[in-house]
Each structure stands twice: as structure tokens, then as C-alpha cells.
Amino acid sequence: MPTDVPASAALFERAQAVTPGGVNSPVRAFNAVGGTPRFITSARGAWLTDADGRDYVDLIGSWGPMLLGHAHPEVQEAVQAAVARGTSYGTPTVPEVELAEEIVARTSVERVRFVSSGTEATMSAIRLARGFTGRDVVVKFAGCYHGHVDALLASAGSGLMTFALPGTPGVPASSTELTLVLPYNDRAAVEQVFAEHGERIACLVTEASPGNMGVVPPEPGFNAFLSEICRRHGALFVSDEVMTGFRVTRQGQWGLDGAVEGWAPDLVTFGKVMGGGFPAAAFGGRAEVMHHLAPEGPVYQAGTLSGNPIATTAGLTTLRLATDDVYAHLDRVATTIREAACAALTGAGVAHVAQSTGTMFSVFLTEGPVRDFDDASRTDTAAYAAFFHSMLDQGVYLPPSAYEAWFVSAAHDERAVQAVLDALPDAARAAAAAQQGSAA
Numbered sequence: 001m002p003t004d005v006p007a008s009a010a011l012f013e014r015a016q017a018v019t020p021g022g023v024n025s026p027v028r029a030f031n032a033v034g035g036t037p038r039f040i041t042s043a044r045g046a047w048l049t050d051a052d053g054r055d056y057v058d059l060i061g062s063w064g065p066m067l068l069g070h071a072h073p074e075v076q077e078a079v080q081a082a083v084a085r086g087t088s089y090g091t092p093t094v095p096e097v098e099l100a101e102e103i104v105a106r107t108s109v110e111r112v113r114f115v116s117s118g119t120e121a122t123m124s125a126i127r128l129a130r131g132f133t134g135r136d137v138v139v140k141f142a143g144c145y146h147g148h149v150d151a152l153l154a155s156a157g158s159g160l161m162t163f164a165l166p167g168t169p170g171v172p173a174s175s176t177e178l179t180l181v182l183p184y185n186d187r188a189a190v191e192q193v194f195a196e197h198g199e200r201i202a203c204l205v206t207e208a209s210p211g212n213m214g215v216v217p218p219e220p221g222f223n224a225f226l227s228e229i230c231r232r233h234g235a236l237f238v239s240d241e242v243m244t245g246f247r248v249t250r251q252g253q254w255g256l257d258g259a260v261e262g263w264a265p266d267l268v269t270f271g272k273v274m275g276g277g278f279p280a281a282a283f284g285g286r287a288e289v290m291h292h293l294a295p296e297g298p299v300y301q302a303g304t305l306s307g308n309p310i311a312t313t314a315g316l317t318t319l320r321l322a323t324d325d326v327y328a329h330l331d332r333v334a335t336t337i338r339e340a341a342c343a344a345l346t347g348a349g350v351a352h353v354a355q356s357t358g359t360m361f362s363v364f365l366t367e368g369p370v371r372d373f374d375d376a377s378r379t380d381t382a383a384y385a386a387f388f389h390s391m392l393d394q395g396v397y398l399p400p401s402a403y404e405a406w407f408v409s410a411a412h413d414e415r416a417v418q419a420v421l422d423a424l425p426d427a428a429r430a431a432a433a434a435q436q437g438s439a440a
């Protein structure tokens, strides 16, 4: 395939010779959109630079973490000072206490434990929920991603009440036979499984506002309903805020519902923004539940690099800089880009719907509303691929998949936003042309 990014193409070939698919996380390979993944060699503010020296406005933000933009001077300074003091001690450290205090101050959680990835956070939260309740069944929603935890890489069985099937080869049926998968935003389905299996359910885990099938916000009162039905049946409500935490508001999704409505999840998972671009994640919750975790309690959980001083310094500095002004800016930028994308798609005659929660949004190339995974699956992926490549050619880096949120940062200034707005009309026309091509 001819390419105008020869350096990336050559690197991709080298990468494929030594790494499956040439990438260390599948979506980076561009399989959903085709073409050559760009090898990014540096990033600053809202901009990425690739191995061929091309610049792009970044609308991925490392898939969520880069709330302040890339190479933020204060974050870099704090990290460099921390590196100079050594990179890992395997002892308690100051920054992990400070980061835990910051998270407890912002969110509903009373105690927090650090891990190194969102996957580890949800895996550990489920173990703790099972250990705390002495029960074994886990309920999740189709289209919600919680990392690559065996029990959660599950797809719905043949009926609502049947246990799930492995979502990938390599997951034994025994790992998903205690998982129930329900359609999102479906209260009747939740009521039905609790009526049937209530006393076996250890926890219900949900993305606080799903962002991994595109952004599919909970309908008003849905999270409160989940919290209440869990409480009534003695199950724990696990809210996965790995993507939404410190992103959609300064308190995460909980700032939009629980904090307003007066309820709190039993356990919450965090990641992405709280690591400031380093591998750091966490799970936390009510003191009574967290008390069951080793060394206070019997439920085992550990990690060599958990609470790493560099990662927690980056996260702490990021959160301290993530002020109300930052969230107000993110909100304005997200609204501007979202509205411009809709205007361009309307102008080109492409069916679409933009959905958002706080400062996080995505654009589905299908009629809305999108309430669950079945709705999201109707998005026109071929039209998105054309849209994506037009944007990329014009210097805007969107997620290389139709089912992902678009992330903005505090560093998205007028120049970066204008570059996005300038690119949208051509991209919308490319999407329209792809649809006409496939209809013909």
C-alpha cells in the first residue's frame, strides 16, 4: 500500500516482526479503520508529532489520561524531581499518601488502594466484593469495558438469566460462568436478575457512564437505581470510573449523579487521569468494605510497583492542577468541537448523534439515541473510517475506532480547536461519499 508516512510505515514493519500486530494494545493497530498507525515521537500541549515530522491535534489524549495536555511543564518538573530521588523503593512513600488524600477529598471513597492499571483495579474490586459478601456472582452490562479481566471479558449467554460465555479464546468457561451480562440502561433486566439470583450476587459492576462503546450516558436516575437495588439485595455496587474519574467533572461521574442525589457506590475504580500519563490506577470505597483488604483484612491483593512514587507524583500534580477553571475550559472546547462535528455531518447529510457526559463525548454515525450496545453497534464503521482518515490527513488525530470517546485537554487552545473545525467539513463529506459508495 502506498503511504505518505514512510517512517511510520517502516517502523510498523519492524514492530510487526517482533510484536503481535506491531502494537502493545490492539486498537492502536488501526485494524478498524485501515492504514498505517502513526508512530508518535513527541507530544506537547494539544499536539502530537509523528516519526515523519507531521503534527496532529490530539483528540485521544492517550485514551483519557492527558487531561492537562502533553508535557505539562509543572507535571514534568515534578516528575523529573521525583526521578532524581530514585524511581521505586518498595516501601510506603509520601506522594502515595498525598494522592490518596486528594482522591478521598474529591470523591465518595473513604479508603483507596493503588494498583498499576485499570484492569488490576476492577479485578481487585471484584475479588474484594466477593470476599466481603461471601458470594460469587458478578453482574455487568454489554458494551461496558472494565479492562481485560477474565470474568469480565464475557458476552451475554442465550438468555437474560443464563450465565455468560467467554468473550475471547483463552478465557475458560469456568471464568465467566459466574458472570451475568445485561443490556445497559435496562431496569427491567436488572430487576429480573436480582429477583432470580439476588442472594448469590456479590456485586454489580458498571462503567459510571459508559465510554467504551462510544459515550452512552446512564439515563436519569439509572445509577441511583443500581445502587439501591444492590443495597436491597446485599450486593455491592461497583462503579468503574477509570475513564470518567477526574475527567467528566472534578469528581468524575459521581459529581453528576451520586453527589447530587445523595448516594455513594460501595466500591469505585479509577485510572487514566489519576496516573497523569504513568501506569497508576486505584480502587476504593467505603471504609467498612476496604477494611477487608490485606493487611487489615483477609482478602489478598498486592503489587510490586503499586503506588510507585513517579506515577503517584505525576497523578498528584495532575489532579492538583485540574481546577474548576480547567473543567470549565474542557467543557467549552468539548461543546465547540461536538457542535461543529454535528453541523458538518448534518451539512453532508450523514446520519449521526453526539452524546456526552460532562466533558466527555463521542459521535455515533447512526440515528440516535444510543442507549445500549445494540444501538451503538448500528454505527456506520465504514463511514467512520473515511471520516477518520480525512481528519488524519488534515492533521487531526481521532480515535481509530468508531466506538471511542473523543478526549480534549486543558491545552486545546484556539489554534488547536480551529484546526479541528477547519477539518470537519471535508471529513463529513468523505463519510457521506463512503456511504454513497457502499449504497451504490
Ligand SMILES: *Cc1c(COP(=O)(O)O)cnc(C)c1O
Binding pocket: 116, 117, 118, 119, 120, 122, 145, 146, 147, 148, 207, 212, 240, 241, 242, 243, 244, 271, 272, 281
Ligand atoms: C481503560 C479502562 C479500563 C482498563 O484500564 P487499563 O489501565 O487499560 O487496564 C477499565 N475500565 C474502564 C472504564 C476503562 O475505560
